[in-house]
Amino acid sequence: MGCSKWRAAFNFGHLKVQSKLSVFFTMIILFTYLFYCLNGYCDSLPRPVYNQQTDPHNKITYNDEQDKSSPERRGAHNASPASVVREQLSDLSKSDAPSNNISIANSFGSKKFPQAIIIGVKKGGTRALLEFLRIHPDVRAVGAEPHFFDRFYDKGLEWYRNLMPRTLEGQITMEKTPSYFITKEAPRRVFSMSRHTKLIVVVRDPVTRAVSDYTQTLSKSPGLPSFQNLAFRNATTGLIDTSWSAVRIGIYAKHLENWLRYFPLSSFLFVSGERLVTDPAGEMGRVQDFLGLKRVVTDKHFYFNQTKGFPCLKKPEGSSRPRCLGKSKGRPHPQIPSGVLLRLRDFYRPFNLKFYQMTSHNFGWD
Numbered sequence: 001m002g003c004s005k006w007r008a009a010f011n012f013g014h015l016k017v018q019s020k021l022s023v024f025f026t027m028i029i030l031f032t033y034l035f036y037c038l039n040g041y042c043d044s045l046p047r048p049v050y051n052q053q054t055d056p057h058n059k060i061t062y063n064d065e066q067d068k069s070s071p072e073r074r075g076a077h078n079a080s081p082a083s084v085v086r087e088q089l090s091d092l093s094k095s096d097a098p099s100n101n102i103s104i105a106n107s108f109g110s111k112k113f114p115q116a117i118i119i120g121v122k123k124g125g126t127r128a129l130l131e132f133l134r135i136h137p138d139v140r141a142v143g144a145e146p147h148f149f150d151r152f153y154d155k156g157l158e159w160y161r162n163l164m165p166r167t168l169e170g171q172i173t174m175e176k177t178p179s180y181f182i183t184k185e186a187p188r189r190v191f192s193m194s195r196h197t198k199l200i201v202v203v204r205d206p207v208t209r210a211v212s213d214y215t216q217t218l219s220k221s222p223g224l225p226s227f228q229n230l231a232f233r234n235a236t237t238g239l240i241d242t243s244w245s246a247v248r249i250g251i252y253a254k255h256l257e258n259w260l261r262y263f264p265l266s267s268f269l270f271v272s273g274e275r276l277v278t279d280p281a282g283e284m285g286r287v288q289d290f291l292g293l294k295r296v297v298t299d300k301h302f303y304f305n306q307t308k309g310f311p312c313l314k315k316p317e318g319s320s321r322p323r324c325l326g327k328s329k330g331r332p333h334p335q336i337p338s339g340v341l342l343r344l345r346d347f348y349r350p351f352n353l354k355f356y357q358m359t360s361h362n363f364g365w366d
Helices: 002-038 071-078 081-094 126-133 157-163 178-182 186-193 206-220 227-231 252-260 273-278 280-290 338-359
Strands: 104-106 109-111 116-120 139-141 172-176 198-203 232-234 268-272 302-305 310-313
Touching: 116 126, 116 178, 116 186, 126 139, 126 172, 126 198, 126 280, 126 310, 178 186, 178 252, 198 252, 198 273, 198 280, 206 227, 206 338, 227 232, 227 338, 252 338, 268 273, 268 280, 273 280, 273 310
Parallel strands: 116 172, 116 198, 139 172, 198 268
Antiparallel strands: 104 109, 302 310
């Protein structure tokens, strides 16, 4: 009887020791596992990704590059969720790296070459048009003028594409650089990028445009000679100096001929700078139709600013004030002698008539 009690007590104590040893070794294993994971060793396992497109239940799938039957592949099931997230974030950041493909894709959209470009003209209303277009949810545009096809073409198309904003499916990428219209090499360069590019030209009475151009330059260079001194080679004979850019830009027919060597007339939309002021909603309707967009930008978005003399955008939702173009827009023009303006108008008349014929549109400048 005494031996039986002693044997039972011994067995019970032995079980206690075994239990304590099991707990002790289990704790060692757990602490070792946590130590390795915290130091990043768990990430050495092949990474799984959650494929939500092909599996609605978010089952784990693996990269095609790995052998599905390999032991490393099978070991991926033990990867920690934190490792999976870190690897996915790493992949996402790597997706911004340049490639030779047409677009650089990640889950936030793609950088693409512009499907439409506002190519001209300076002081015609290009900034107003771009700002009006940016109201549209399906338009994504570069804010600053890239000047790629006239100044920075040697940087390459990849550099140009990386300037573009990211777009989602159904959105249009755009940019505007008014000097493209008068740059001899620009049509060929744009065509080399894409022959399907849609081209928008904002035109304005060339006489008024020239005075506006001069006004802008004068604000930056107060010591500039008078308008008439720059406009004429010889004031006595009235010979116009076409080498002066303010005059040369307004010879629209000549510049358009250069573009038509590469693009058909159907690739162009000619926007009236005057109508963009008097009827912005109507002109924006034409632009949206040309781009294949739903007419979202309408008259409800505009009001006429009497001080500036052109339309502004009504107060956007969540903003404390309406949105108008900057102080550089709507400057008062200097007084130009009427005789100078008449001579300049006579100079432009034949070019205007040819431009009307080429575009099948009378802009009413004469």
